[in-house]
Amino acid sequence: MKKKLDTDDVIENLITATLTEDASARQKHLFRESLYGLVRLAKAEQIVEIKTNVRRLTGALEAHSARRRAKAVLLAQRLPDLIDQAQQQFEFKQ
Structure with missing residues (x-):
């Protein structure tokens, strides 16, 4: 048997x-059904917000962005070498 939720009562009251x-x-x-769709959307947004807050509090976002910055720096340092290699391959058709 399905338990009747408070949301069901509120939606029925809104309809009447x-x-x-x-x-x-x-x-x-x-x-x-439109009201149930809004409820589902609100729940999904709330879950996303909770997950974002948890990541922010645990430092997961900072670690991810720090990794991304470090990777960008390494790529920027290697870029001139990669360009030179590509130019040589182009010139000598290797």
């Missing part, structure tokens, strides 16, 4: 408060 008595079953269904 918003739609008129002569609203069709289709209108009620579409409105109900």
